[in-house]
Amino acid sequence: MSILVLGAGGQVGAALRWRAMARGQSVIGLKHDELDITIADAVRRTVADIRPSIVINCAAHTAVDRAEEEPERAMAINGEGAGNVALSCALASVPLIHLSTDYVFDGSKTGPYREDDPIAPATVYGRTKLAGERAVFDAWGKHVILRTSWVFGAMGSNFVKTMLRLAASGQSPLKVVDDQIGGPTPADAIADACLDITTRVLQADIVPWGTYHFAGAPTVSWHGFAQAILAHYPDLVIAPCTTEDFPRPAPRPANSVLDCGRIRAAFGIGQPDWTVHLAHLLRDLGEMPTESGEDGS
Template structure:
């Protein structure tokens, strides 16, 4: 299949590109230098001349704190960009697979969030992503929105790389323990999206378009995730950090508020497609092995 991958240099985009090629897909890999999705004319022209059979949008403005100072840019990328893609895809009858986030929720629910729970984003990043979800839903029936959480991978900046850097520099790490979520490997997200691409005929026939949740298992905290990173990394190198201290959100203020509960319920994806959560600790081991082999 001929695929367009938008945001090809990001965490998920990079994994999508190499895995799609390995599966034999013909890939047009576009990052912002090749296609600025905030420009509708550019999107129309690129897709009209591409000959692609499906589009996967992995592009996003993901600087959660900086978004509070740059709301126009965040909304341009996270709301307007998906809207332009959805409109063009609708004109050409091309399905769109779009990545969204747990930050569309406010985190006040006591259990995992389902796709039917009301969105109530706390900050600009979540608000802009929710607006993008709504645009895709409104403009294009043939869409799959995959909401994910706490993404980590080989490319780009992420929590794993930050903890590794700090563990080399500091004897003690202080990490928030009262925010709960599910670390999710970019490679697993890419595999799921490509699985769904391979089942587009089934999705069309069964009218299985819509929004789905996916995250790694089991749920943990940022402190639990950091502790696992340090523990596994010690097998590869000596680290200065000998203690990972648990602190509260109040002890680590940030410009943007974070949901205290980012756990997503992925049972709809399991029930409809037989796709089960990946074990994040195993995925972390895979990632660290790859990082240390670089």
């Protein structure tokens, strides 16, 4: 069994390589400079040559604000690129796990989003990711689309690292939006969910293909998340502000909360507790002392 990870240099792609290796699974990770998913021929040749047991596509244009300025590039990667991957998988008869986002919703719902709630992306990023979902759906039946939210981990850039950088710079008070809620999702946990789905896909006769939500719990606002990240900076003031106080080129969903009941029912995969993963990450980044009794090895 071999797993081919595309976009392997990103947060989730890197976590997938490490988690797969830790689980003793054979994994090939291709970074952007090793395979560009916008080049259809290259993707087709790569999948045909490697003939993996499964492809996990983490490659994406994730710069939400920049996407507003370069919609064609975002569509080439998130929309057409996803289609190239799915078509290549279909031609080689290889199952595909494709990552997507809560941004396919506009965030106006009260309560967690279910997979079959109406989609209404309000940003270029969201529209291009939705185009990718549709391209995957149209090209190849043996797919799992995994929508996630608020990803953080050791690799790449994310909200945790931004908050730590701002805190280290001595900036205080830090104003953080308090009227947008969601589920911070550890990249490691997404990787494990993908690997659990992979095991099922490769071992079971009947696979519940389709679209699933996977996000961390408990629900929190960005402000609450910042407080958790910076709890060890007792003198730092973290001031709540509104979305209006902090305008961005791409509007952020007020509600990014994903209902994760379907993936639990179909695959037995539960929601990760982001507070536990955050504590581990802070310790790994040297932000927290190791607990007494641990030798740090």
